[in-house]
Amino acid sequence: MSKIEVCLTPALLDLYPIENSIVVVIDILRATSSITYGIENGAEAIIPVMNVEDCLAYADQGYLLAAERNGEVVAGYDFGNSPFSYTAEKVAGKTIVLTTTNGTKAMHLAQERAYQVVVGSFLNLSAVCDYLKKENKDVLLLCAGWKDNFNLEDTLFAGAVVEQLQGDFTVGDDSSVAALDMYQLAKGDLRGYLQKSSHNHRLIKLNIEEDVRFCLKIDVCKAIPVLQGEMLVALA
Amino acid sequence: MSKIEVCLTPALLDLYPIENSIVVVIDILRATSSITYGIENGAEAIIPVMNVEDCLAYADQGYLLAAERNGEVVAGYDFGNSPFSYTAEKVAGKTIVLTTTNGTKAMHLAQERAYQVVVGSFLNLSAVCDYLKKENKDVLLLCAGWKDNFNLEDTLFAGAVVEQLQGDFTVGDDSSVAALDMYQLAKGDLRGYLQKSSHNHRLIKLNIEEDVRFCLKIDVCKAIPVLQGEMLVALA
Numbered sequence: 001m002s003k004i005e006v007c008l009t010p011a012l013l014d015l016y017p018i019e020n021s022i023v024v025v026i027d028i029l030r031a032t033s034s035i036t037y038g039i040e041n042g043a044e045a046i047i048p049v050m051n052v053e054d055c056l057a058y059a060d061q062g063y064l065l066a067a068e069r070n071g072e073v074v075a076g077y078d079f080g081n082s083p084f085s086y087t088a089e090k091v092a093g094k095t096i097v098l099t100t101t102n103g104t105k106a107m108h109l110a111q112e113r114a115y116q117v118v119v120g121s122f123l124n125l126s127a128v129c130d131y132l133k134k135e136n137k138d139v140l141l142l143c144a145g146w147k148d149n150f151n152l153e154d155t156l157f158a159g160a161v162v163e164q165l166q167g168d169f170t171v172g173d174d175s176s177v178a179a180l181d182m183y184q185l186a187k188g189d190l191r192g193y194l195q196k197s198s199h200n201h202r203l204i205k206l207n208i209e210e211d212v213r214f215c216l217k218i219d220v221c222k223a224i225p226v227l228q229g230e231m232l233v234a235l236a
Numbered sequence: 237m238s239k240i241e242v243c244l245t246p247a248l249l250d251l252y253p254i255e256n257s258i259v260v261v262i263d264i265l266r267a268t269s270s271i272t273y274g275i276e277n278g279a280e281a282i283i284p285v286m287n288v289e290d291c292l293a294y295a296d297q298g299y300l301l302a303a304e305r306n307g308e309v310v311a312g313y314d315f316g317n318s319p320f321s322y323t324a325e326k327v328a329g330k331t332i333v334l335t336t337t338n339g340t341k342a343m344h345l346a347q348e349r350a351y352q353v354v355v356g357s358f359l360n361l362s363a364v365c366d367y368l369k370k371e372n373k374d375v376l377l378l379c380a381g382w383k384d385n386f387n388l389e390d391t392l393f394a395g396a397v398v399e400q401l402q403g404d405f406t407v408g409d410d411s412s413v414a415a416l417d418m419y420q421l422a423k424g425d426l427r428g429y430l431q432k433s434s435h436n437h438r439l440i441k442l443n444i445e446e447d448v449r450f451c452l453k454i455d456v457c458k459a460i461p462v463l464q465g466e467m468l469v470a471l472a
Contacts, residue, residue: 149251152410174388177432196413
């Protein structure tokens with residue numbers, strides 16, 4: 001039986017052998033949610049980069065540039081990290097360069113060793129789980145976390161995946177058990193549960209309540225973004 | 237208001253500024269439980285070391301040497317890591333050198349920067365909490381974990397401390413929230429909850445069920461071991 005494990009932060013990734021694993025990168029607020037929504041809505045590709053400055057390398061290539069700092073769209077860029085910027089009207093057929101510190105770091109670290117790197121979010125939860133069941137390879141759920149540390153929202157999503165896969169996979173580590181229990185405790189009211197998060201005051205300050213609520217919607221997308229080279233594209 | 241945070245593994249310790257914090261090192265199965273019990277029972281000092289080989293440096297000093305590998309007392313050593321080796325009859329007035337990989341690493345890492353390093357276990361839960369309330373400094377609960385990764389039993393203890401301190405301290409990070417919720421889910425039957433642990437088969441194999449049950453007893457000790465130099469002694 002294949003195994004499912006949960007890596008709570010990118011700082012712990014070295015502890016996991018992932019050479020034959022599918023790694024699901026999770027950065028619920030908001031990178032992997034926006035990426036999922038963008039690919040669902042027909043974006044040709046999304047290129048995740050670490051910094052606003054890295055975006056500049058892609059200027060003049062006809063790409064949309066999404067750069068945000070402290071919750072504000074950076075002057076001269078097309079839009080920020082809100083999933084509402086990734087509607088079909090805005091992104092269909094386009095390639096987008098997206099700054100996301102935690103998510104990009106997690107994706108690049110995983111890509112160095114993993115069999116495959118895909119993107120998960122509540123928006124495509126069941127699509128991702130169905131794919132993982134079909135592939136039947138070992139799975140590592142990689143929480144992007146917050147500045148290399150644990151966070152609640154990414155762990156909750158990992159727990160949601162464990163809940164769907166536990167019958168078909170061996171639950172391999174203690175963090176999977178914890179993530180599952182936390183999800184089952186929180187799932188009746190995910191937004192309410194996240195009120196307890198240390199980030200909650202940050203989210204309120206950024207005035208992104210609508211974004212947060214959208215990022216917690218389950219199964220509104222079927223697309224699974226997969227990392228190919230530096231680009232995230234729709235899984236064929 | 238002082239702050240309480242939970243560091244889920246020693247691999248994440250660098251993320252926490254602890255220069256003015258009391259760090260509580262947690263290695264429930266079995267190092268910090270045995271240490272607590274030994275100090276409670278009158279051991280003069282306990283010296284934690286990483287490896288069986290490190291114990292050798294203390295041979296011929298009249299110390300008791302506790303060394304265990306794969307669950308067996310190493311030939312030529314006085315006893316292993318079972319808390320039942322730390323009775324008054326065996327340890328009163330003695331200094332013990334104890335091998336414990338995860339716990340020693342956590343203590344040494346914390347000692348480099350922390351204001352103070354103390355040892356916590358279910359055995360001295362309320363004594364530790366009362367001390368932390370009295371001191372009213374920032375607190376970091378440092379889970380020794382398992383080979384640098386997350387484990388359930390250390391996190392549950394961290395949650396038990398957060399439960400007692402939450403009215404008097406600011407709960408500072410998402411891992412504190414998670415630890416508290418897990419503890420509240422598990423506290424009715426801690427041993428039953430740990431059946432879900434990935435280590436459970438290891439514990440069964442080691443035939444240390446009695447040790448595990450003892451390590452989950454709450455408040456049977458009043459002693460608080462504190463790290464002074466290389467030695468753990470009773471907090472004055």
